[in-house]
Amino acid sequence: MQRRDFLSSALALAAASTLPAARADVVSGGQPWEPGKASVPPLAAPRQGGLAFFTQAELDMAGALADRLIPADDLSIGGKEAGCAVFIDRQLAGDYGKGATLYRLGRFVKGTPEQGTQSPFTPAERWRKGLAAIDAYCGRAYSKPFVQLDASQQDDLLHAMENGTLDLGREVETKELFEQILANVREGFFADPLYGGNKNMASWKMIGFPGARYDFRDLIGKKGQKLQIIPTSLVDNTL
Amino acid sequence: MAHARPKADVVVIGLGWSGSVIAEELARAGLKVVAIERGAWRDTASDFPPSVDTDELRWATRKEILQPPKLETYTFRNNASQQALPVREWSNLTLGYNVGGAGTHWAAASWRFNPFDFQPYSKTIERYGKGQLVPGLQVQDWGITYDELEPFYDRFERIAGTSGQAGVVNGDIIPGGNPFEGSRSRGYPTPPLVPSRWNDIFTEKTTEMGYHPFPVPAGTISRAYVNALGVHMGPCTYCGYCQLFGCGNWSKSSPNACVVPALMRQPTFEVMTETEVLHINKSADGKTATGVSFIGKDGVVGEQPADIVIVAAYQLDNVRLMLLSGIGQPYDPRTKQGVIGRNYSFQTLSYAYLWFENEYLNPFINTGCLAIQIDDFNADNFDHTGLGFIGGAGIQSLSNNGLPIGMAGVLPKQAPAWGKGWKKAFQHSYQNWAMIQGQGTSYAHEAMYFDLDPTYKDNYGRPLMRMTFDYNLNDKRSGEFIRKQCEAIAHAVGGTQVESYNFANDHYTPFRANDSSHTIGGVVMGTDPKTSALNRYQQSWDVHNVFVLGASSFPNNGGFNPTVTLGALALWTAKAIREQYLHNPGPLVQA
Ligand SMILES: Cc1cc2nc3c(=O)[nH]c(=O)nc-3n(C[C@H](O)[C@H](O)[C@H](O)COP(=O)(O)OP(=O)(O)OC[C@H]3O[C@@H](n4cnc5c(N)ncnc54)[C@H](O)[C@@H]3O)c2cc1C
Ligand code: SF4
Numbered sequence: 001m002q003r004r005d006f007l008s009s010a011l012a013l014a015a016a017s018t019l020p021a022a023r024a025d026v027v028s029g030g031q032p033w034e035p036g037k038a039s040v041p042p043l044a045a046p047r048q049g050g051l052a053f054f055t056q057a058e059l060d061m062a063g064a065l066a067d068r069l070i071p072a073d074d075l076s077i078g079g080k081e082a083g084c085a086v087f088i089d090r091q092l093a094g095d096y097g098k099g100a101t102l103y104r105l106g107r108f109v110k111g112t113p114e115q116g117t118q119s120p121f122t123p124a125e126r127w128r129k130g131l132a133a134i135d136a137y138c139g140r141a142y143s144k145p146f147v148q149l150d151a152s153q154q155d156d157l158l159h160a161m162e163n164g165t166l167d168l169g170r171e172v173e174t175k176e177l178f179e180q181i182l183a184n185v186r187e188g189f190f191a192d193p194l195y196g197g198n199k200n201m202a203s204w205k206m207i208g209f210p211g212a213r214y215d216f217r218d219l220i221g222k223k224g225q226k227l228q229i230i231p232t233s234l235v236d237n238t239l
Numbered sequence: 240m241a242h243a244r245p246k247a248d249v250v251v252i253g254l255g256w257s258g259s260v261i262a263e264e265l266a267r268a269g270l271k272v273v274a275i276e277r278g279a280w281r282d283t284a285s286d287f288p289p290s291v292d293t294d295e296l297r298w299a300t301r302k303e304i305l306q307p308p309k310l311e312t313y314t315f316r317n318n319a320s321q322q323a324l325p326v327r328e329w330s331n332l333t334l335g336y337n338v339g340g341a342g343t344h345w346a347a348a349s350w351r352f353n354p355f356d357f358q359p360y361s362k363t364i365e366r367y368g369k370g371q372l373v374p375g376l377q378v379q380d381w382g383i384t385y386d387e388l389e390p391f392y393d394r395f396e397r398i399a400g401t402s403g404q405a406g407v408v409n410g411d412i413i414p415g416g417n418p419f420e421g422s423r424s425r426g427y428p429t430p431p432l433v434p435s436r437w438n439d440i441f442t443e444k445t446t447e448m449g450y451h452p453f454p455v456p457a458g459t460i461s462r463a464y465v466n467a468l469g470v471h472m473g474p475c476t477y478c479g480y481c482q483l484f485g486c487g488n489w490s491k492s493s494p495n496a497c498v499v500p501a502l503m504r505q506p507t508f509e510v511m512t513e514t515e516v517l518h519i520n521k522s523a524d525g526k527t528a529t530g531v532s533f534i535g536k537d538g539v540v541g542e543q544p545a546d547i548v549i550v551a552a553y554q555l556d557n558v559r560l561m562l563l564s565g566i567g568q569p570y571d572p573r574t575k576q577g578v579i580g581r582n583y584s585f586q587t588l589s590y591a592y593l594w595f596e597n598e599y600l601n602p603f604i605n606t607g608c609l610a611i612q613i614d615d616f617n618a619d620n621f622d623h624t625g626l627g628f629i630g631g632a633g634i635q636s637l638s639n640n641g642l643p644i645g646m647a648g649v650l651p652k653q654a655p656a657w658g659k660g661w662k663k664a665f666q667h668s669y670q671n672w673a674m675i676q677g678q679g680t681s682y683a684h685e686a687m688y689f690d691l692d693p694t695y696k697d698n699y700g701r702p703l704m705r706m707t708f709d710y711n712l713n714d715k716r717s718g719e720f721i722r723k724q725c726e727a728i729a730h731a732v733g734g735t736q737v738e739s740y741n742f743a744n745d746h747y748t749p750f751r752a753n754d755s756s757h758t759i760g761g762v763v764m765g766t767d768p769k770t771s772a773l774n775r776y777q778q779s780w781d782v783h784n785v786f787v788l789g790a791s792s793f794p795n796n797g798g799f800n801p802t803v804t805l806g807a808l809a810l811w812t813a814k815a816i817r818e819q820y821l822h823n824p825g826p827l828v829q830a
Pocket of ligand 2: 475477485605
């Protein structure tokens, strides 16, 4: 078998990617399973303290946005306290932020709504440009940055973004930006605390989701009943 | 630079469901089989143990084991007058990209098609006449009947360990099963799953309405089972991390759990992982294939010579590889000549979403396919006279989703998407939302097809495939008919808020939430080389040592998920190769 020379030559035609790579190999004569090997998620450093992508001002702004999208009330803590901004910071530093899975070859032409986004920017670039554009707008309209607006002004601005009525300049698709911010904030609120958000599994307790539990054979018979399961998470990496 | 490997008897492109079952059949028959798989090796013990699997963000949101658009995507437009643009982000076609293919992360609804689905043309003409077909619809028979495929369905179920309740065995109707199904030679290998609360509500009301509910056959198996290849499977735990996830319990029917362990024991089999086939090579006279060219992830290009080439790279890549390799005449929608890229169909979905007031549906207790279905409006199970369409849908109460990121947007239309109002609405909706899905048939139309994109390229500078697709009049009418049935059931079960949708009422988009991933056709089997690329054995009419497996072979889609049918067809083709082709290599059917 010539697997060694097949594998050792390195003419890198394939575009470099940070996507997870397992064994490139010729496998035969049994399953190449090795004890003690587990496929753990790639996590952006730092996991405890410090910023991975955002500046402090951007982090504060992401936290303020998260607190309007998911405000504190008697159902749960707010998005900021839950760690949504920290979660987003780490996500944007990693493969997600870099757009590692996106098709990013040109030409970039605006299409029909059915054809989906044709943005040339990565999610990290969209956040950075988007936050700057929102703050520039707040500077013009209120002579203040977003974080210093009161809650109802912040809500008005978010409504205008959601409806696509706010013009954030040539480089920012307002509605797409709003949808991305909302999606990432929700992810931070609901993903396993492993990723830095969902502090104390607050969101799971709010809706009654049991989290990282893998066996319900003992409960499937209890149909239509409130189950009161105490949730479990994988690892807690919240600050 | 091209590195030539030793010649194999058979090269298999792609090691998903189709590729793994045929590789196992042919390696067991003693042939030297080399599979080439673009994705990585994945197995239960390292990649999907319960301590790794219970992670919605990683697997369902970021889709870590799926094939990323960066690696290969397709361009899309609704009709030929538009410019097609690339699908840049994750779309609803969540393709497989590892040993096991999409069979690792599928939902495992394990259906046989209805007998009508194999002969839609002749059966429609016989019952209604040609006038039933809307203009431009490309409806044709498959060249194989349900009865011919039955033994292979049976074998596939014994490999997959399918759980279910038979409805018709040797012509006898069995209570509790699907009375409309094609007759089976015996029951399922394992009994049905325990239904969810939502499943029970649906069963009760649809029975009262005079319909015939039955459990959806499931590859999330109900109890421990040793399959036909001697592989052990464990019982499903209703963990709810199923569709888009691997299974940590060896409970989900998948190539990884059911086939690969047996296949890897075959001494004449090997698989090259993280290696992509670029194209199929042909002999100088173009009448046979000589093997395939591939590229490793390190960029090294190589050649794998083989006597038989099995194309099993999923529907989309099957079509693209045929176009890139110049096998079969590409379809031209203006002249309606040509076969590669012809007969593209999809899955016409209709839904009713409903909300109860004070339920505890406990949606986190589920499997990818925990459902009760009625087939009263599927296939030709009801009289279509005067309706202006053919086909229909399986209508099911599906309990397949309780994960919070995904469900956070599933709220009544008037509910806010954020803020305190959203929190309150979501807290209520999480336990009270249910869906009725009409999974509809789809028939090809002469204006909808695949070809190579003139503008956009892959990472190697080769054209992407271009999809030109929108719903046709038959889809719109059948989708509307099914939407009304779903809506009526949603009211009957006591939904206090009901929203219903016929997806075919809007233009198709690859980005619609809860849409299907089932792309069908493009290299179809049939009886006439003018309208099909393959004969009834899935053998190329033009290049006789090329066999193409997958849903690309289906001239139309049934009102079911496609996989058990394509698995049965892979076994059918394996038998034809073993028992006929090896003795006398050449066309198995004369054109
Ligand atoms: C989320 C989801 C849920 C689904 N649920 C169901 C369900 O409930 N029931 C059902 O019946 N069906 C379901 N399906 C569909 C089902 O997964 C497919 O029908 C089935 O996996 C197709 O099998 P296949 O062998 O044709 O292709 P795949 O399983 O996709 O395998 C193809 C393989 O080929 C590889 N490949 C592609 N191109 C190349 C190349 N050029 N060189 C080398 N390798 C290549 C790919 O990496 C892949 O591993 C679902 C699909 C998805 C995405
Ligand atoms: S629901 Fe069942 S089959 Fe699906 S992943 Fe969980 S244990 Fe496996």
